[in-house]
Amino acid sequence: MRQSDFRRLSLILLFAPFALWILLLIVLPHIGMGVLALREKVAPRVYEFGFGNFLEFMHEPIYWNTLIRTGSMSLLVTALALLIGFPIAYYIAKIAGPRSRGALFLVCLIPLWVSDLIRAFGWILLLRETGVISSALQAAGLIDAPVELLYNDATVVIGLVYTVILFMIVPLVSTLDGMDNAMIEAGYNLGGNGFTVLRRIIIPYAMPGIVAGCIIVFMLTAGSYLTPILLGGKYSSWFTETIYQQFITRYNWEGGAAFGFLLLAFTSAVVWIGLKLSRQTLAGTVAKS
Amino acid sequence: MLQRKQTWGFLLGYQAYVLAFFVFLAAPLVAAAAFAFNDSLFPALPWRGFTLDWFFNDSEPKLGMFHDRRLLRGLYYSFVIATGVALLSVFVGTCNAFLFVRREFPAKNFLYIVMVVPLVIPGVILGISILVLASSIANGLEEGYGIDLGFLRPGIFLVVLGQFSFIATITSLVITARLRKFDATMEEAALNLGASRLRVLATITLPYLRPAMIAAGIVAFLVSFENFNTTLFLVGSETPLTITMFDRMAKAGSTPVLNAISFFLIVGSGLLALVSVVVQRDRSGG
Amino acid sequence: MTASSEFDLECEAVSKSFGPVRAVDEVSVKIPSGSFFSILGPSGCGKTTLMRMIAGFEDPSSGDIRIKGRSVVDVPPNKRNVKMVFQHLALFPMMNVYENIAYGLRCNGVGKAEIGRRVTDVLERIALPDVGERQIHQLSGGQKQRIAIARCMVLDPDVLLLDEPLGALDLKLREAMKIELKLLQHQFNTTFVYITHDQSEALVMSDRVAVMNNGRFEQIGTPQELYHRPASAFVAGFVGDANRWSGRVVEVSNPHARIETSAGLSALCALGNGQKLRPGDRVEVFVRPEFIRAERLNGAPTPDGNGLTGTVDSLLFNGANSRVLVRSKNAELIEADVTLTGGADDLKPGEAVRLSWSPEQAKCFAAEAATA
Numbered sequence: 001m002r003q004s005d006f007r008r009l010s011l012i013l014l015f016a017p018f019a020l021w022i023l024l025l026i027v028l029p030h031i032g033m034g035v036l037a038l039r040e041k042v043a044p045r046v047y048e049f050g051f052g053n054f055l056e057f058m059h060e061p062i063y064w065n066t067l068i069r070t071g072s073m074s075l076l077v078t079a080l081a082l083l084i085g086f087p088i089a090y091y092i093a094k095i096a097g098p099r100s101r102g103a104l105f106l107v108c109l110i111p112l113w114v115s116d117l118i119r120a121f122g123w124i125l126l127l128r129e130t131g132v133i134s135s136a137l138q139a140a141g142l143i144d145a146p147v148e149l150l151y152n153d154a155t156v157v158i159g160l161v162y163t164v165i166l167f168m169i170v171p172l173v174s175t176l177d178g179m180d181n182a183m184i185e186a187g188y189n190l191g192g193n194g195f196t197v198l199r200r201i202i203i204p205y206a207m208p209g210i211v212a213g214c215i216i217v218f219m220l221t222a223g224s225y226l227t228p229i230l231l232g233g234k235y236s237s238w239f240t241e242t243i244y245q246q247f248i249t250r251y252n253w254e255g256g257a258a259f260g261f262l263l264l265a266f267t268s269a270v271v272w273i274g275l276k277l278s279r280q281t282l283a284g285t286v287a288k289s
Numbered sequence: 290m291l292q293r294k295q296t297w298g299f300l301l302g303y304q305a306y307v308l309a310f311f312v313f314l315a316a317p318l319v320a321a322a323a324f325a326f327n328d329s330l331f332p333a334l335p336w337r338g339f340t341l342d343w344f345f346n347d348s349e350p351k352l353g354m355f356h357d358r359r360l361l362r363g364l365y366y367s368f369v370i371a372t373g374v375a376l377l378s379v380f381v382g383t384c385n386a387f388l389f390v391r392r393e394f395p396a397k398n399f400l401y402i403v404m405v406v407p408l409v410i411p412g413v414i415l416g417i418s419i420l421v422l423a424s425s426i427a428n429g430l431e432e433g434y435g436i437d438l439g440f441l442r443p444g445i446f447l448v449v450l451g452q453f454s455f456i457a458t459i460t461s462l463v464i465t466a467r468l469r470k471f472d473a474t475m476e477e478a479a480l481n482l483g484a485s486r487l488r489v490l491a492t493i494t495l496p497y498l499r500p501a502m503i504a505a506g507i508v509a510f511l512v513s514f515e516n517f518n519t520t521l522f523l524v525g526s527e528t529p530l531t532i533t534m535f536d537r538m539a540k541a542g543s544t545p546v547l548n549a550i551s552f553f554l555i556v557g558s559g560l561l562a563l564v565s566v567v568v569q570r571d572r573s574g575g
Numbered sequence: 576m577t578a579s580s581e582f583d584l585e586c587e588a589v590s591k592s593f594g595p596v597r598a599v600d601e602v603s604v605k606i607p608s609g610s611f612f613s614i615l616g617p618s619g620c621g622k623t624t625l626m627r628m629i630a631g632f633e634d635p636s637s638g639d640i641r642i643k644g645r646s647v648v649d650v651p652p653n654k655r656n657v658k659m660v661f662q663h664l665a666l667f668p669m670m671n672v673y674e675n676i677a678y679g680l681r682c683n684g685v686g687k688a689e690i691g692r693r694v695t696d697v698l699e700r701i702a703l704p705d706v707g708e709r710q711i712h713q714l715s716g717g718q719k720q721r722i723a724i725a726r727c728m729v730l731d732p733d734v735l736l737l738d739e740p741l742g743a744l745d746l747k748l749r750e751a752m753k754i755e756l757k758l759l760q761h762q763f764n765t766t767f768v769y770i771t772h773d774q775s776e777a778l779v780m781s782d783r784v785a786v787m788n789n790g791r792f793e794q795i796g797t798p799q800e801l802y803h804r805p806a807s808a809f810v811a812g813f814v815g816d817a818n819r820w821s822g823r824v825v826e827v828s829n830p831h832a833r834i835e836t837s838a839g840l841s842a843l844c845a846l847g848n849g850q851k852l853r854p855g856d857r858v859e860v861f862v863r864p865e866f867i868r869a870e871r872l873n874g875a876p877t878p879d880g881n882g883l884t885g886t887v888d889s890l891l892f893n894g895a896n897s898r899v900l901v902r903s904k905n906a907e908l909i910e911a912d913v914t915l916t917g918g919a920d921d922l923k924p925g926e927a928v929r930l931s932w933s934p935e936q937a938k939c940f941a942a943e944a945a946t947a
Contacts, residue, residue: 014388017381018404025454026407029418036421084310091307095300104311106566110559111314113508115515117531118551121538122317125324125548130333132320162317215409223411225518226535240413240518247417247522260417267411282402282409477632478665480653482679482730492678496669 037258053258070239074221089172120230151233159231168213175209325548343549354549363533371513382460386468407455412518444525460505467501507565583766589638598624600790613777616787658727659736673707697729808940817861838905842881844937857942866936867911872927882931
């Protein structure tokens with residue numbers, strides 16, 4: 001009897017940190033944000049329950065244009081990160097020799113932990129009017145006047161791909177690493193060519209890693225703030241910037257909370273659709289990477 | 290013969306692509322770090338010679354980072370926050386690992402997914418939702434009871450909680466993965482040799498988990514150190530380094546002192562990341 | 576009440592149920608001090624559960640377990656003086672050999688000097704005096720085995736449990752370790768309880784063996800008793816090799832019975848221990864290959880005993896344990912031991928042979944309902 005009491009007590013003690021964390025830092029704050037988003041400001045310091053904050057979003061094209069722009073550019077970044085990152089991951093996991101494999105993976109891991117801010121700062125130094133590339137092109141005589149490579153959408157996309165691509169490569173490498181080389185050889189042995197082996201064997205096997213990478217990359221991109229602001233300038237029109245303006249500049253917390261809710265709902269919906277389409281689960285992908 | 294030539298060419302092209310990728314990966318970091326040593330007031334070409342002024346010079350206009358009081362204070366706050374977050378999330382991550390690997394309870398699989406979810410919530414949302422809840426509790430207490438709970442206002446405490454809210458998922462996943470590989474008969478063997486439950490935990494299970502706990506702690510420290518999105522909404526007057534740097538970049542324009550601190554952070558986080566990888570690799574066979 | 580310490584370990588009607596499954600069913604046994612006792616059974620027979628109950632990792636649903644005459648059912652596992660060598664040894668990889676062996680002593684609060692003395696002593700007794708500073712992963716399979724035993728023996732246990740510790744070793748090493756374990760047991764003079772599914776391990780090492788099936792002990796006896804006088808069809812089939820036929824009793828003339836097998840062979844068999852059979856009963860007949868004589872057919876009929884004729888299907892050469900596989904007229908395959916010298920006298924595939932065996936060496940048992 002004492003033994004079972006002890007086990008129950010220890011279960012409660014183990015469960016407490018988890019419950020406090022999820023309840024106080026995830027569940028309650030999101031409920032609070034939802035409640036705040038549903039408060040409508042009708043007069044100074046007078047509030048009413050209603051969908052006014054969401055209606056404002058619907059009536060103002062600039063808001064939902066920003067959200068759609070953020071979403072579609074994030075999808076583009078995710079796709080590019082997968083296209084560029086997959087061959088790299090495959091090289092590290094399957095082609096590189098055992099010794100260079102570890103070194104290459106390490107080289108990938110180290111920039112992962114360098115702040116977005118520093119990475120964006122580096123791009124600014126390279127791309128701005130007085131930056132390295134502009135100066136180098138001038139010195140080479142290829143252009144006559146300094147050229148501004150910052151503050152356009154292409155730069156924002158490149159910068160975002162750069163920021164998130166390692167989060168794509170790392171789960172892909174771990175998944176591909178667990179794949180038995182004999183499976184690929186068997187694929188060739190049974191008469192497959194490079195393309196069919198890739199499509200029928202490698203990609204299906206790597207699917208959990210691909211989905212995990214895509215989810216993380218999409219979420220990071222849609223939720224990113226620094227890279228679009230610094231590389232895209234004031235008019236980068238990123239939805240997180242809109243949220244920030246509502247909160248900090250206009251001090252409209254109700255509106256900001258509503259926008260935050262919209263961003264969360266939008267990104268969650270995209271992830272959910274992605275999981276359904278690829279027939280994967282959150283536990284089987286992100287949790288394993 | 291022809292086919293062999295083709296594969297050879299293909300491999301060469303492939304390697305060139307991989308090389309190009311790593312150049313792409315390194316370029317901005319090299320740029321950010323290199324200008325720290327340029328003897329110029331602006332982080333731009335042309336190269337005016339090597340200097341360490343941006344680290345050690347003690348007077349304007351070339352005030353080095355180790356004499357810049359605001360940057361140093363930012364570094365200090367970042368350090369305090371990251372240490373707090375790392376300790377807290379390793380503790381909770383270890384508890385979660387035991388909870389999800391060793392125990393059975395209702396809705397376990399569902400709660401495991403709940404544990405993963407914070408990682409896929411945009412950091413901005415975590416920041417504002419915690420800000421909203423903390424502020425409404427603080428406002429409610431102040432208006433209703435006249436109690437002012439300062440720690441619920443933006444500041445270090447909220448920053449730690451905000452970062453912890455998603456970093457705990459990372460540490461939980463790392464430590465859980467390690468505990469799953471643990472051979473539970475090792476605990477029975479220790480028990481059989483006469484050890485008490487507490488002693489088994491202290492001498493067998495925790496030493497086995499230690500590499501994962503250290504690695505998870507380092508990762509938590511680094512993620513906390515570089516975090517911006519969540520921190521932005523929760524920060525008070527004690528601004529951590531990333532926020533200080535961002536302000537400086539936006540307002541004063543960039544000076545090479547930012548390159549100096551970038552160099553410092555790149556090398557520091559690189560070394561720590563290296564340590565975390567080595568610690569985990571060393572014991573993974575055991 | 577047997578309070579004497581004549582028996583190191585006694586189980587009395589020990590049972591364990593997991594929900595509706597009865598893993599261990601009313602097992603009773605007394606193991607004399609200083610003997611090597613094996614529990615032999617197929618996987619899933621309940622032997623591991625029984626061992627875990629003795630070590631204290633599971634509580635019996637009913638029954639009593641006594642060590643040196645004292646009940647230990649309420650004693651937690653870390654207070655029982657029963658030590659265990661685990662299937663995969665469970666040596667602690669984060670400690671070196673010395674620390675592994677010293678672990679139990681430290682838990683018992685033994686002084687530092689005394690620990691050093693006893694660890695050195697036990698390392699000498701297992702003939703590995705210089706490995707104290709080695710890491711576990713630097714040891715060979717056989718060395719790990721001995722360290723795992725030393726880690727237990729240094730605590731001077733009343734009983735040492737061994738849970739199939741040889742399973743992970745390759746064949747040659749396993750053969751060598753069998754002998755070594757037996758010698759170690761003699762040297763320490765401690766009661767060893769050895770769990771295995773490998774009948775040759777049990778037969779070679781043990782003083783006594785219990786054959787376990789479906790949670791029960793089918794028979795307890797010396798290896799020779801089990802081999803030559805099996806108490807049930809299960810024991811006859813599980814211990815050693817045997818040709819096995821199912822058939823029906825034609826007539827009974829104690830201690831023999833005439834059996835007709837389902838393939839049509841008629842043979843005189845000895846009734847198995849305690850078997851009461853009547854004409855018409857379904858039975859199983861077991862004849863060991865070494866008791867079947869295979870002779871080239873040369874016209875002269877062998878009058879006495881059982882026999883049949885057939886052709887050699889193939890030779891199973893394995894040195895001293897070589898056999899022939901003979902296909903009888905009824906298309907049954909029968910194994911018989913032969914000596915293959917490599918000379919011209921050896922049997923060859925396709926030759927006609929006569930197989931014969933004495934009725935005493937053919938044991939028949941009532942067919943079991945469930946197990947085939």
